[in-house]
Amino acid sequence: MKPHTTTTLIDELTQAVGAAHVLTGNAIPLQSCTDWFQTHTHVPLALVRPGTPVEVAQVMTICHRHGQPVTPQGGLTGLVAGAVPAENDIALSLARLNGIEEIDTAACTLTVLAGTPLQTAQDAARAAGLLLAVDLGARGSCQVGGNIATNAGGNRVIRYGMFRDQVLGLEAVLADGTVVCGLNKMLKNNAGYDLRQLFIGSEGTLGIVTRAVLRLHPQPQSCNTAWCTLPDYDTVVRFLRHAQRTLSGTLSAFEVMWPDFHELATTRIPGLRSPVNAHGLQVLIEMEGGEAGRDMAMFSNMLEAALEQGWLRDAAIAQSLKERESFWRLRDAVSEFPLMWAPYCGYDVSLPISSLGRFVDELQRALRDTFPHCEHVHFGHVGDSNLHVGVHIRPGHGVFPEDRIDACVYGIVRRYGGSISAEHGIGEHKKAYLSHSRTPQELALMRTIKHAMDPKNILNRGKVLA
Missing domain, CATH: 3.30.70.2190 (Alpha-Beta Plaits)
Known part of the structure; x- marks a missing residue:
């Protein structure tokens, strides 16, 4: 982007959200340039912090007109670099879209802004005698919008399902600034296409979730x-x-x-x-x-x-x-392993439950044979077919072979007909291996949907699809 065009863009964004909420250069905090693992760090062109869904739409309208790439950001607790901006991106933080708008105890629903921390939403449901069922270790930092965008899982999936099972309705802003509002509160609604599913799990590549209606459950006694x-x-x-x-x-x-x-x-x-x-x-x-x-x-x-x-x-x-x-x-x-084991590779995969034990046995043998100086751990929710794997190479044995470890793990996942991502998404880290878990026809359809909804390819460019 030419310098004068950049100046115009920043000026327009400043008009939309206020000078205090458009940060550039050294004013951008490090946490907005990376994610949980901090393996990728890029300083964006600017960090923009809209305070309302209307301001999110204004920001996207401006960026669409300029052809400016935008990286949506939630709580930045992701593990696959899905919210890490490129150097010339606008990082769009949803942190100011924070608050509970309504709890309907008759319908058992909670309407919430996307930047609200998950724990805040959980506490609000609990105060009303109800349960927001999904729970994650990052509950105090992760945001509801990010949970929806990545279809977060957690410890209770075996009973309550993934985050998509908690979303009755949502509001999202498209790449051109169009607001799609479908704040449905009904469990049954078969009136045409279920558009909310386009945004759940799409990692901010098809639209930016700004509000959601979440399903609540009776509080366990x-x-x-x-x-x-x-x-x-x-x-x-x-x-x-x-x-x-x-x-x-x-x-x-x-x-x-x-x-x-x-x-x-x-x-x-x-x-x-x-x-x-x-x-x-x-x-x-x-x-x-x-x-x-x-x-x-x-x-x-x-x-x-x-x-x-x-x-x-x-x-x-x-x-x-x-x-x-x-x-x-x-x-x-x-949570201690990455600190104790750096450098470290963490994997989040899904296998048919009947095959999971054999998969672990084979993977452990392959890791020991291929990387004699490695240490590894295997754990997971299992009842929902989810397995996590951690791999570390003991110091003093050369450059950490992350690419080779990836190929080893994902190659065996592919042979077992599993998924390279159970609950953390694809982001930037896993996109080269997406074909291990998706057919060419599925990938082609994903690209068709992406092009139809974001023809300028400005929303979270370079994520999910290679």
């Missing part, structure tokens, strides 16, 4: 949590199906950790200890229900039956909120 050890993956699957069958729809979390994860977390991270003594695959299981006494009996009976079947080597039931939190702190030790 009881919670029972246990940490169990099992001998092998096939037994884990039997235990999962047993729990789903006997807990009558109240199973809300089923987290599985392979021995490599458990050993690393309990021996290398200060303050963490295992609730059990037995070795094997570790499972954190949780149910949420509506009647404390009955639920505890149901949960205990489920575990006793599994013990009688010989499926569990050991089990510990959390006897207090403090113990429950300690169980989850061990599961959430993953």
